[in-house]
Amino acid sequence: MGRTKVVGIAGRFGARYGSSLRKKWKEVMDRRYAEYECPLCGTKTSFRRISVGVWACPKCGRVFAGGAYQPYTEIGKTIVVSGIAGAGSQKRSIS
Ligand SMILES: [Zn+2]
Secondary structure, three states: OOOOOOOHHHHHHOOOOOHHHHHHHHHHHHHHHOOEEOOOOOOEEOOEEEEOOEEEOOOOOOEEEOOOOOOOOHHHHHHHHHHHHHHHHHHHHHO
């Protein structure tokens, strides 16, 4: 392959669709194929996407719901973190 620009795998679109759209698309694809830590077994791996928002861990074989193009979203992470923090403060108020 000769001249692909800095857009990486988005170079397949050539000059079509506009540069900002292609960059956005590449960002999504980068996340989709990136490795994530399994929220169930902790293994850092690339998940298999069964369907939109449904992911399977190749290590533990468990299936969970996540983002459409990535195993879990920033919003999902925030909920998990705040949930742990809430449980901690609850524990302190009891003791
Ligand atoms: Zn797992």
